Amino acid sequence: MQAFRRLTARAAPLPDANLDTDIIFPARFLLHTSKTGLGPYAFHDRRFRPDGSQNPDFVLNQAPYRDAKILICGDNFGCGSSREQAPWALLDLGVRCLISTGFGEIFAANCFKNGMLALVVSADQREAMMQDAAAALPIEIDLYQTTIRRRNGALIPFAMEPWRREALLNGWDEIAIVLNQDRVRIDEFEKRQRAQQPWLYQGE
């Protein structure tokens, strides 16, 4: 994965609750089988009008937010479908960090796999950053310190499982790590399971 260490950038406010992965990446574009170049489809039906022109009301079409790398999101962002096209499309737009009070669990896992942060903070903290975003103030994310620094200097610590933090800081390929470290453990598990639950290996 792509490493994440520090990021200082302007954030875009997306206050609506339950912005599901169908809104982030409408299903009809799932016919594309590539994981790159999906940015044009991100929030497609909100970013563009039916005639294909940009909708000036949508925040990512407004001058200060066109290249926002951070999104301050409403509750339960990324709920719904497991489609990894949602984080892939956001990543293609340049988004590296999302902040909310909670995320769809599969969406958050998918973000992590792509070196993107989905940070959970309190409702008050999110509200403060929503206001910073509305004022187009930059926000500073430091994964070494696991803190968010607002423009006014206020520090907001965030929780992150140590193994995820380490993987993100180093940009590790998790599959390679498992293949390198755990191959024997997996072999042993299968041997034991095959003895105890042989029906799971029926015909193999």
Place this chain on the structure above:
Amino acid sequence: MSTTPQTLYDKLWVSHLVRDYGDGTALLYIDRQLVHEVSSPQAFEALRTTGRSVRRPAAHLAVADHAVPTKDRDQPIKDPLARDQVALLSRNTAAFGIRCFDLSDPLQGIVHVIGPELGFTQPGMTLVCGDSHTSTHGAFGALAFGIGASECEAVLATQTLRQTRARTMKVSLNGRLPRGVSAKDAILALIGRLGSAGALGYAIEYAGEGVRLMSMEARMTLCNMSIEAGARMGLIAPDETTFAYLDGRPMAPRAAFWPPALAYWRTLVSDPDASFDRTEVMDIGALAPQTSWGTSPDQTAPVNACTPHPDAARSEAGRRKIEAALRYMDLAPGQPFSEVTIDTVFIGSCTNGRIEDLRAAAGILKDRRIAPTVTALAVPGSGQVKRQAEAEGLDQVFLDAGFEWRAAGCSLCVAMNNDRLAPGARCASTSNRNFEGRQGSGVRTHIMSPLTAAASAIAGHIADPRDYL
């Protein structure tokens, strides 16, 4: 002997530990993966670029369901992107030695319908799929959850996933579902109560008399929509209903494998004194049929009621949510559902595309005609369901009522294929998500049971199925 009482989730978790990292996460062995055309191309591509192989090809089963057309199936797929995507699944699975049902295969169908009907899904397993409705398979007492494409790749390459242990929630459904009310209504009512993020981070175990009385089809409907309350997993302890369903299925344990499997499956219950992180009780004995009115599955109400007033919200944010949903849905506050006219009806999906669902809808449609203003689709969840329905004459009931009778696929549940609706359409749908644009850009979706959808098709507006029994 262990003395700490365990929940069913605990047992499934512990029995799949390859490595416990001691920080609340573990490397879990994944017994089975269902693979489809949308979430797998990038995973196979990554295997190629990294030179990795599939560790255990026999543990995976592939089928195209999301992008497939549901009519003219003897013709090549018209949409070139869909055609390429479906062909790519066949090529990828052939290259890596994974069994795949192509479109002409009689066993083709929606991943979450074919897994159970083939006996691929079994109690005690870990099972994943690049689809959030993988929670369906928890109805068998399997630890089943949706994953993204990167995780699909990890499972193909290593047969494992690093996971965070979930909190546990027990939901007891007390009472017996009244006539005209189904598992779909129970889960919609529960989601309405918990909220769309109310079960985030939990594995839900459904228990109680209401669940014990349910068929496997109904249990699958229940577990299927756990994700709409935020829970990645729904579980039901396997029992005689489960075992009877599995007995004789083509991929279920055969001959000498059956008795030890059965003996093991009987241990897959939460111990009597096991403690859950959260417990909920819902009485379903007097439940009314439900319909969604908004753009999130928790925006649901009894079908004989009205849309809510934004003033009824307890917070400003709540008020804005109701207002935004009513605006998108083009509904007024306090509007009776019986005044909400619909132009499309969809009966199908991994939530309600099984034989019992078709039987239930056909029971209402028999000797009746759908409203002339309505276009209605019946889309069986699998080729097997379709043939079973045809053997019972249900196809003719749907056709006589004015429905179209289609081939198996996800169809209007995700609207990736050519079944997509036009902007402004309003659909009574047995699917699982009423999200904005879910059935096509600007389309308004009301999710409900097959009974309620059938009654609504006849009435031309949202209707109470109890008036048609």
